Amino acid sequence: xxxxxxxxxxxxxxxxxxxxxxxxxxxxxxxxxxxxxxxxxxxxxxxxxxxxxxxxxxxxxxxxxxxxxxxxxxxxxxxxxxxxxxxxxxxxxxxxxxxxxxxxxxxxxxxxxxxxxxxxxxxxxxxxxxxxxxxxxxxxxxxxxxxxxxxxxxxxxxxxxxxxxxxxxxxxxxxxxxxxxxxxxxxxxxxxxxxxxxxxxxxxxxxxxxxxxxxxxxxxxxxxxxxxxxxxxxxxxxxxxxxxxxxxxxxxxxxxxxxxxxxxxxxxxxxxxxxxxxxxxxxxxxxxxxxxxxxxxxxxxxxxxxxxxxxxxxxxxxxxxxxxxxxxxxxxx
Amino acid sequence: xxxxxxxxxxxxxxxxxxxxxxxxxxxxxxxxxxxxxxxxxxxxxxxxxxxxxxxxxxxxxxxxxxxxxxxxxxxxxxxxxxxxxxxxxxxxxxxxxxxxxxxxxxxxxxxxxxxxxxxxxxxxxxxxxxxxxxxxxxxxxxxxxxxxxxxxxxxxxxxxxxxxxxxxxxxxxxxxxxxxxxxxxxxxxxxxxxxxxxxxxxxxxxxxxxxxxxxxxxxxxxxxxxxxxxxxxxxxxxxxxxxxxxxxxxxxxxxxxxxxxxxxxxxxxxxxxxxxxxxxxxxxxxxxxxxxxxxxxxxxxxxxxxxxxxxxxxxxxxxxxxxxxxxxxxxxxx
Amino acid sequence: xxxxxxxxxxxxxxxxxxxxxxxxxxxxxxxxxxxxxxxxxxxxxxxxxxxxxxxxxxxxxxxxxxxxxxxxxxxxxxxxxxxxxxxxxxxxxxxxxxxxxxxxxxxxxxxxxxxxxxxxxxxxxxxxxxxxxxxxxxxxxxxxxxxxxxxxxxxxxxxxxxxxxxxxxxxxxxxxxxxxxxxxxxxxxxxxxxxxxxxxxxxxxxxxxxxxxxxxxxxxxxxxxxxxxxxxxxxxxxxxxxxxxxxxxxxxxxxxxxxxxxxxxxxxxxxxxxxxxxxxxxxxxxxxxxxxxxxxxxx
Numbered sequence: 003x004x005x006x007x008x009x010x011x012x013x014x015x016x017x018x019x020x021x022x023x024x025x026x027x028x029x030x031x032x033x034x035x036x037x038x039x040x041x042x043x044x045x046x047x048x049x050x051x052x053x054x055x056x057x058x059x060x061x062x063x064x065x066x067x068x069x070x071x072x073x074x075x076x077x078x079x080x081x082x083x084x085x086x087x088x089x090x091x092x093x094x095x096x097x098x099x100x101x102x103x104x105x106x107x108x109x110x111x112x113x114x115x116x117x118x119x120x121x122x123x124x125x126x127x128x129x130x131x132x133x134x135x136x137x138x139x140x141x142x143x144x145x146x147x148x149x150x151x152x153x154x155x156x157x158x159x160x161x162x163x164x165x166x167x168x169x170x171x172x173x174x175x176x177x178x179x180x181x182x183x184x185x186x187x188x189x190x191x192x193x194x195x196x197x198x199x200x201x202x203x204x205x206x207x208x209x210x211x212x213x214x215x216x217x218x219x220x221x222x223x224x225x226x227x228x229x230x231x232x233x234x235x236x237x238x239x240x241x242x243x244x245x246x247x248x249x250x251x252x253x254x255x256x257x258x259x260x261x262x263x264x265x266x267x268x269x270x271x272x273x274x275x276x277x278x279x280x281x282x283x284x285x286x287x288x289x290x291x292x293x294x295x296x297x298x299x300x301x302x303x304x305x306x307x308x309x310x311x312x313x314x315x316x317x318x319x320x321x322x323x324x325x326x327x328x329x330x331x332x333x334x335x
Numbered sequence: 336x337x338x339x340x341x342x343x344x345x346x347x348x349x350x351x352x353x354x355x356x357x358x359x360x361x362x363x364x365x366x367x368x369x370x371x372x373x374x375x376x377x378x379x380x381x382x383x384x385x386x387x388x389x390x391x392x393x394x395x396x397x398x399x400x401x402x403x404x405x406x407x408x409x410x411x412x413x414x415x416x417x418x419x420x421x422x423x424x425x426x427x428x429x430x431x432x433x434x435x436x437x438x439x440x441x442x443x444x445x446x447x448x449x450x451x452x453x454x455x456x457x458x459x460x461x462x463x464x465x466x467x468x469x470x471x472x473x474x475x476x477x478x479x480x481x482x483x484x485x486x487x488x489x490x491x492x493x494x495x496x497x498x499x500x501x502x503x504x505x506x507x508x509x510x511x512x513x514x515x516x517x518x519x520x521x522x523x524x525x526x527x528x529x530x531x532x533x534x535x536x537x538x539x540x541x542x543x544x545x546x547x548x549x550x551x552x553x554x555x556x557x558x559x560x561x562x563x564x565x566x567x568x569x570x571x572x573x574x575x576x577x578x579x580x581x582x583x584x585x586x587x588x589x590x591x592x593x594x595x596x597x598x599x600x601x602x603x604x605x606x607x608x609x610x611x612x613x614x615x616x617x618x619x620x621x622x623x624x625x626x627x628x629x630x631x632x633x634x635x636x637x638x639x640x641x642x643x644x645x646x647x648x649x650x651x652x653x654x655x656x657x658x659x660x661x662x663x664x665x666x667x668x669x
Numbered sequence: 670x671x672x673x674x675x676x677x678x679x680x681x682x683x684x685x686x687x688x689x690x691x692x693x694x695x696x697x698x699x700x701x702x703x704x705x706x707x708x709x710x711x712x713x714x715x716x717x718x719x720x721x722x723x724x725x726x727x728x729x730x731x732x733x734x735x736x737x738x739x740x741x742x743x744x745x746x747x748x749x750x751x752x753x754x755x756x757x758x759x760x761x762x763x764x765x766x767x768x769x770x771x772x773x774x775x776x777x778x779x780x781x782x783x784x785x786x787x788x789x790x791x792x793x794x795x796x797x798x799x800x801x802x803x804x805x806x807x808x809x810x811x812x813x814x815x816x817x818x819x820x821x822x823x824x825x826x827x828x829x830x831x832x833x834x835x836x837x838x839x840x841x842x843x844x845x846x847x848x849x850x851x852x853x854x855x856x857x858x859x860x861x862x863x864x865x866x867x868x869x870x871x872x873x874x875x876x877x878x879x880x881x882x883x884x885x886x887x888x889x890x891x892x893x894x895x896x897x898x899x900x901x902x903x904x905x906x907x908x909x910x911x912x913x914x915x916x917x918x919x920x921x922x923x924x925x926x927x928x929x930x931x932x933x934x935x936x937x938x939x940x941x942x943x944x945x946x947x948x949x950x951x952x953x954x955x956x957x958x959x960x961x962x963x964x965x966x967x968x
Contacts, residue, residue: 274559
């Protein structure tokens with residue numbers, strides 16, 4: 003995974019840069035929620051991912067990690083900021099330009115049951131992007147689909163089956179084949195294994211690692227499962243209420259977590275190495291993550307932070323590099 | 336661990352069959368479990384392995400039809416539950432056995448306040464006045480660490496957060512001081528930091544009240560950090576059980592080994608070089624298509640000829656450690 | 670776990686039987702496995718043969734007075750008896766059935782076309798477009814339907830075409846509401862987002878992705894529409910607002926309604942005809958819905 007050397011495309015085309023991304027929801031869009039409070043789902047997120055690497059985004063519900071993914075995919079409107087893939091600012095594209103650029107970035111979803119059109123056969127699901135973007139000659143497309151099926155470990159004959167005839171893991175393979183069909187540079191993976199049984203998760207994670215090695219793919223990997231993120235990601239950002247609170251490479255983040263939230267999150271995960279006595283001594287957070295509506299001034303984590311001081315409630319700490327690319331947003335560390 | 340007394344809850348050779356359009360599916364196949372007072376028993380396995388069905392059969396909630404408890408016995412404090420009249424069973428549920436579910440939102444009634452719902456379950460089982468029942472409800476909400484319990488008792492379920500709702504479910508399940516609490520994936524719908532709070536709460540309550548807990552989960556980490564004993568289930572059968580220390584430090588069944596090694600566990604000090612994850616190949620078999628032998632044999636890397644012909648029994652392969660695997664039993668014998 | 674075993678079968682194959690057949694034959698198999706639907710189909714074919722071939726065999730003019738009024742069924746050689754003017758009800762049933770069914774079908778098609786279009790655009794685009802379209806729908810919904818169609822017929826004359834249009838125009842709102850709510854639900858599903866990131870245009874998303882998945886309740890609604898259009902036409906006939914020179918089942922009911930106590934059969938026979946037609950169509954609709962749903966196929 004670390005020695006990925008993409009052979010098929012230039013390294014630069016898959017590099018992803020996100021600059022000060024903001025996504026705000028609210029206003030008078032719907033019938034019943036007129037004048038609803040503004041939700042700062044994503045509020046000033048910046049990071050960059052080198053081509054062929056995996057960037058992980060972790061966080062709890064309401065952290066904005068999925069919205070970040072959807073904004074990069076241009077599936078929700080971007081309020082502010084830029085998203086650049088290779089040398090293309092995909093956040094600036096509109097209409098036909100955007101449609102044409104979409105072949106370079108694809109997505110796989112969490113729920114293998116709702117992410118495939120139940121009325122289309124598996125082969126048609128994978129073929130759809132080829133037809134829509136007119137990739138290859140129409141006569142060649144069936145062969146391309148068969149090849150993609152082989153690539154993700156499905157039998158080409160299974161193209162004629164409907165999604166409900168596959169197991170969860172197989173459906174996720176179909177989703178992967180579909181995403182790969184346009185030969186993208188970037189694949190956004192929104193909790194790709196969370197809905198799968200533990201024994202199936204390993205199959206999909208290994209497949210994803212293999213495809214990355216072979217095709218030089220860049221992954222943006224959204225997850226709440228720290229074990230999975232630690233295994234598959236090169237760089238990891240921890241999000242809390244729409245902002246990145248800490249970002250580092252995988253070794254640095256897990257051996258030396260700096261932000262109190264990251265520490266609490268790591269302490270919260272039960273592992274097979276733990277036991278009954280150990281868990282008592284671990285750090286615990288009180289309460290639930292607050293909703294991203296009506297945010298107080300200051301650090302967003304202050305209300306749950308065991309270390310918070312007065313100044314934490316007054317000003318927002320900036321996300322600063324503390325050496326070696328380990329970025330932390332906290333006054334106290 | 337308990338001394339040689341009778342177990343509090345004893346499930347013996349329970350068999351549950353479901354009628355499906357493909358034939359009879361044996362959802363539980365001679366499942367035997369004991370839960371001692373003051374113990375946390377973890378049941379672990381993939382979806383469809385029968386872990387939730389075990390809970391439902393203890394509660395007497397197996398949907399009939401299409402399901403049916405074909406044979407076996409479930410005793411709590413020496414009282415037989417299989418074949419019991421529905422009226423008496425209703426008294427047992429809640430009073431002797433409480434249960435909390437995966438999704439707290441759908442298990443609470445949205446049109447009543449949480450206080451009313453807890454009070455209702457108290458009044459159902461104890462001859463308490465409405466006032467006394469409500470007092471008990473508030474007391475229970477305090478016991479599960481809900482701040483401002485008096486005020487929260489008047490809240491409706493949708494006004495509470497997910498973690499708060501799960502606390503309410505626990506309060507409701509414990510309101511009549513049951514001897515056994517069954518928690519079916521109680522934290523799957525919750526965030527990691529909230530999951531840790533709920534686990535702490537369960538552990539506290541268990542230590543204070545001595546309630547036995549059956550924790551159903553797919554997370555080996557939760558088993559390691561919470562349970563005293565563990566039973567691993569596969570295709571409706573218990574394939575390995577024993578103390579958590581024994582099973583997790585030296586798993587005997589290839590399926591248990593696979594379940595532990597195929598999951599990328601969070602390491603405090605991750606290695607720089609990453610290895611490929613171990614895989615359990617294939618998928619869980621359909622319960623209508625099980626052959627004669629070990630249900631795991633088609634996916635097992637260690638399977639011998641015997642494995643696909645004859646079903647292994649759950650036998651001791653160590654101290655307080657039982658495994659249903661021919662290979663492990665043979666190694667033990669040598 | 671041996672590494673070799675893991676690499677040999679890393680595909681996660683289920684022992685899945687591969688039955689690959691042509692989609693149409695699969696649909697036919699599914700449809701014919703549904704006994705109620707087949708019964709509905711047989712019933713509808715019978716009614717169609719009766720109304721469209723019948724007049725060639727039984728050539729009596731339904732407007733001609735052939736016997737004394739209110740001759741009971743089966744007597745004097747008239748299978749269904751005669752009406753208040755002494756006209757042959759059997760002949761009226763045959764000729765009138767053609768009209769009733771044609772009106773029912775045409776009105777249902779009109780209301781589905783309008784309703785699906787309005788509902789799909791409202792549900793898909795949301796925002797101002799939805800607001801405007803749903804206000805428009807509500808406007809039609811609050812109009813007293815019978816009164817409104819009476820106005821249309823009174824203004825443009827009582828011909829078959831205006832009656833059909835009037836029925837279609839007043840009954841599309843239910844289809845629009847159903848379509849909109851299905852679109853609101855389905856547009857949030859991940860396979861729609863997947864198609865969008867596959868660079869699908871709006872038209873493709875609406876008609877090729879969302880609409881096929883929204884069809885089941887629309888088909889059910891369209892079924893009900895055929896039945897209610899037949900009944901609606903009967904109501905208009907009863908009020909004397911349908912083309913008096915065209916025989917229809919509603920016309921038979923309407924004209925014999927004052928004599929229901931003396932000659933109930935004259936009202937009951939066309940009533941049963943409408944009942945069985947509506948029943949047959951909804952049974953077929955049910956079967957079609959199942960056959961169109963791949964989840965139910967091959968299970």
